[in-house]
Amino acid sequence: MKKTILLSSVLMFLFSCGKNEKVPNAAEVQYQELLSETQAHLGLNKKPIKKLIFKNLDEIEDSKEMNLKLLSIVASNLKIKYSDIKIAESSSINYDNQTTFFVLTTVAHDKKVLKSQDDDEMGNYFQRKYLFVNREDGSIIAEEFDENLGYYDNEAIQFSKSHILKDLFFLNENTPAVAFYTEASASSRIVLYSEKKFTLVTLADKEIKKVLYEYPIRLTNGDSNGSGTFQVETLETGMSFSDHKTNGYFDLIITKNFSYEEAVESDSENGIEEKSDLKIKKELEKIKYNGREYAFHRDDRHRFLE
Template sequence: MKKTILLSAVLMFLFSCGKKENVKNDAEVQYQELLSETQAHLGLGKKPIKKLIFKNPDEIEDSEELNLELLSKVASNLQIKYSSIRIKETSSINYDDKTTFFVLTTVEHRKKALRSEDEEELGDFFQRKYLFVNREDGSVIAEEFDENLGYYDNEAIQFSKSHILRDLVFLNEKTPAIAFYTEASASSRIVLYSEQKFTLITLADNEIKKVLYEYPIRLTNGDSNGGGTFQVETLETGMSFSDQKTNGYFDLIITKNFSYEEAVESDLENGIEEKSDLKTKKELEKIKFNGRDYAFHRDDRHRFLE
């Protein structure tokens, strides 16, 4: 009988300790939850929003994500041949836990089109499409062709792969955007032209929103004799968000760096001496969100070239 009473007392003591421990643990959990909610309300404990997008085009880091298995599912859902996708010219990035974004490049071989009222074979035709897809099954959430980036392989102006930036950018505290750029260039040793065009895209109500479209972040214009004589003007930009907002989105701050370089080879027969000249100029631009996009006036004025 005494052994039974003693055993019961020990069990009651252990149960009481366990209960106190559970109460303590529950209190700690509630405290941590309350602390997290308070920090969120006060804006504490949050990772600060990165305002700098890039200092200059050379420092941009590209996304290295490309889920080929998911891309195969996307091709099947789009009912296109996987072989028609230009893998080396296709980019992607995860938009959130459920969604992936692709810039998809496809090719249509030996396409024909009308030119000068005669049907003429123009060669391979490349198309660029933007896609938001489900990360699990590759089903398409939103899609859109970019007509400005369609081209034939024998045209004077060619477009590079669209390079997606490694990190998403945030237009405000809650709205992520995908940033990417595409280069257009002339296939000529005489005409020196290339341009990198920058775009910001979001997904809203299952629709693609181009909030900034083809802003020139690098622009090169000039001419050359194909050797050591040339004159070329270059624009390079930096891009960041301001602390100020307009219509809910941070204002964009653009730093513009213009440079002009002229080089002339010596020509003793014609009395031309070797020459080299470099000039620079800096400007600043602010672009505000008008409720639909970051509208900007394209400025093609040369600062040095005549």
């Protein structure tokens, strides 16, 4: 307390000096430096930790960062062709002053298609790679392929670009995490399926740590006749951190919004009238960090579809 009072007194004196136009610039600089040190000592210059990750999916903002010069160096360090990186399907964000995080989509040409009836059939295989790299020289700090996001260009289920959110989020007062989501969807007019999967990663002891992996933040299931008649159930979520911690990390609060829509187009020949129906249900879920990850139970139960 005495130290705080003394620092405050010094600041008040320097502030009164700063009002005097005849005081040299050196005194003003000294005042600003001491003010900054005092605020740090008192914890006054710390930014409040952002608890809201996203309220709804429409409000999510993607990172616009992409240092192509650094990426070119990274490709060389990885010993892959720069042309094999799908730039439009890759993302990055600065993790701290020394480190950048990349999610890269790379393509392997003329790769033998798995489980093909024709052993000679070849195709393009797309892979997803996570990287933490040094911002100065592009050296690789940590890297990892995500086998769950690998796919051939002729498969029924395709994966979108992994979109990194523009802000870092803090799991506690000192641990930043990168957030990103990837959409899986069926290339069919009859089967209505898509899923956005959300992941949180951090860098720990030069290793990539997936503290939350592929949590479904949007899920659509249903079917259609391809011409206006359909029934579809959709889950959309919001996500934020709680003030409460478990095993050192803030708990995650998930708001779930289920909606069911059914539409039938009229058919006068068969006596079918036009129909439209919409139902909504809301739920809440809390996910706690167990010391390794935010473990959650995958819930694929339909709330409306039978």
